[in-house]
Amino acid sequence: MTDNIDATVLIVGAGPAGSTAAYFLARAGVDVLLVDQATFPRDKSCGDSICPGAVEILDKMGLSDWVSLKGYAKNIGYRLSSPNGSVANIPFPSQFSPYPNYLIPRREFDHTLVQHAVAAGARLREGVRLTGFERISADTVCVTGVEGKTPVSLTAKLVIAADGSISAFTSRRGMVPGPTDGLALRQYYGNVAGEPGQFELHWDKSVLPAYGFIFHMNDGIAVFGTGMFRKDQQRLKANIQERLTTFMTQNVYARKALENARPISPVAGHPYRDDAELVKPYADNLMLVGDAAGTGHPMTGEGVGPAMISAEIAARFAIQALQNGDVSEIGLVGYGLAFHKQFDSLHKISQLARNVLTFPWMVDRTIQRCAKDPIFGAAMAGILAGVVSPGEMLKPGMALRLLAG
Structure with missing residues (x-):
């Protein structure tokens, strides 16, 4: 039957993870079939931040010139505010990465x-x-x-599941620990006051223990959003859409940005998972990448960059397994080891840092220090950009800076 397969590798889901894996496999000469339930171009709920890690992958794919020529808004810095009204303005931490952070509509x-x-x-x-x-x-x-209402059957040697946080290929095999971890919402507005490339994150009382964000794109367009973890939704009996509305109508920075603005999209949401350290990302003839494998950043919610990084790793080990003629669970174990080396420690320390920042007094203190201490502020900006581990904030030197008067 292997002589009649539809593809050597079948990739389910053509988002950033699936397309990245498809590119690296195809470039290596592997027969790849990329399948998606949507028809492109299509929209996708997201904050549209393409972090330096993703830009590095784009560079490897030969797409860095495309990004530059399109003139997308580039992160110029962060405006952070805390529950007590403290504010910090921090430039983008280019000292930590040669790659920028863009805002690109999905x-x-x-x-x-x-x-x-x-x-x-x-x-x-x-x-x-x-x-x-x-x-x-x-x-x-x-x-x-199915294709419409018509049944579809496809065969392959190896399947890469890149079909998102609620993957059809995980729960029945015990590869992920349980339901998705949270929900994020976003809405686009036009004629927004603000500078292109300004990233605003506000730990407003209306959205705690999460934050509300405003990402300023080109031409007066900005994306407003927030997110919340499942456990917090249940504990607070919170309605996340109401929280987003409250943030946009009551937060001083959101209100100023929206003075003459108009909505140009409906509110859209997406579930996400950030439990990569608990995921088994491979099984016989099957690999998980991106949101299906829980790669979302636990502290920032960044999804695109980690998804593309996992996809590049998966493509490398898929090529190796195919060359070895073994796409069984044993043949794919190298992917699991590399995956967990990439994500485990980052996720564990990020979850700890995220939990610390659920306390309003700690957010107040952190943002006050960001405003007063350029070294501390740069480290915080690096964490938000995904180029510095949150573990840096837990080191003795940074802890002393946080506690300094």
């Missing part, structure tokens, strides 16, 4: 990645929803689903 970003993967040799099939997985033999699996 409709454009994802479409470009898909096109780039296809240009590298991947095949694309749109409008197909795949949910079933059956291992037929050691080197053949059958994935089933």
